[in-house]
Amino acid sequence: MTSDPSIHTIDTAFQRDDFDAAYLVVENGRAALIDCGTGLAVPAMLKALARAGVPVDAVDWLVLTHVHLDHAGGAGLLMQQLPNARLVVHPRGAPHMVDPTRLIAGATEVYGEAEIKRSYGPILAVPAERVVIAEDGHRVDLAGRVLDCVHTPGHARHHLCVWDARSASWFTGDTFGLSYRELDSARGPFILPTSSPVQFEPEPLKQSIARMLDRSPQAMYLTHYGRVDDVPRLAADLVEQIDAMTDIARQCDARPDRHRCLVAALTALYLERAQAHGCPLDDAAVTQVLAMDIELNAQGLACWLDRDRR
Incomplete structure (x- = not known):
């Protein structure tokens, strides 16, 4: 199955190549970013916009699947470079974007201060007036292309996934697991769940996966890493x-x-x-x-x- 040319995968270069992705969706000259990696990924994000021919002032949205730092740590710094963008985030995640103090403290407890500095770079606040709180079912209008934000707890209580009806695809954050291209075989992608600290809940996670399958997706765009199809098999796995x-x-x-x-x-x-x-x-x-x-x-x-x- 061919990928949608309006969707661009951005390697944020977190930890290693082909490990941590953000996505650029372009519609009628306007753009939305889904996740953004760490503060160290901002140059890669801006280069990806330039490669796609998207000026920074044409980015209308930065949608976060959740606020773990490998997905959202660079949001504050990136938003400084995107003058017209608004940040879309789960209600539970919004306070951490406006004031990332507790987010930094929690990540430091898990990874240690030295690792935070080495791998995540600057973690800056996003002005409250630029934050849009996405309740379950919130719709983002990208130049007439609707992106649905659906709450998907299990990996984290502040997690949402983004449904793009145009491509019949989900942008899954961490809800639909991890799949690295090195592990692909003749059978297709290899996948595993992620239960990383601190809010893993198995039953809600299974319910979130079932909710995603209800829309008969043709593909999933994983943060870790890239586009996968063969969705029913992967969901069962x-x-x-x-x-x-x-x-x-x-x-x-x-x-x-x-x-x-x-x-x-x-x-x-x-x-x-x-x-x-x-x-x-x-x-x-x-x-x-x-x-x-x-x-x-x-x-x-x-x-x-x-x-x-x-």
């Missing part, structure tokens, strides 16, 4: 793995070495599935590609276990 991951979490919960147990069991789960999928990389290489996600998924499952117990 995600739901199966969400259940397997929560089973793993419960089995590891009572262990004194819970985190090590989670990491080992998740690694085994993904390697088994990668082998069955025919991934072209060996186990060591697959583990290397997924190392950060395995660590974050283990942390997210631990947060879920502890919150569920409360």
Whole structure:
């Protein structure tokens, strides 16, 4: 299936190539950006606009799927370069864009101060008057092209996905999981869920995936990474793995070495599935590609276990 030429994938170069995407949608000379990467990605975002022939004053919208820093950390800095743009964000995420103090503190707790400086760059506030709060079902008008913002909790309570009826596609943020091109096989994309800290909720996540399938999407545009089709198979893979991951979490919960147990069991789960999928990389290489996600998924499952117990 050919991709829509009005949709441009932007590699934000977070961590490595082909890992973290933002998207540019162009309609009748006007543009919307969906997610923006970190503060360090702003030059790449501006270069992508120039390559597409889009002046900065033709960008009407920056829509955030959620406010985790790899998706939204550069929003404040980027908005300074986009004089006519307004920022669209979930109601729970809006306060963190206007005042990112708590967002920075929470990320620092997870990643550490040195990593925040190294990987995320400047995290600036967005003026409140430029922020549009997207309730469930909010519609963004891009020169007559409607982008629907649908609340999709599970990865985070402040998550939304963006439905583009023109291309019959979703911009999925992290709700529809992670799929890296290195792991593609003759069967197509390999996919896994992301349960990263701190708001993973398995049942809402499965419900969000089902809600997305209700629109019979032809493709999904993932932040991590890129456009995928074969949507029904990938959705089934995600739901199966969400259940397997929560089973793993419960089995590891009572262990004194819970985190090590989670990491080992998740690694085994993904390697088994990668082998069955025919991934072209060996186990060591697959583990290397997924190392950060395995660590974050283990942390997210631990947060879920502890919150569920409360």
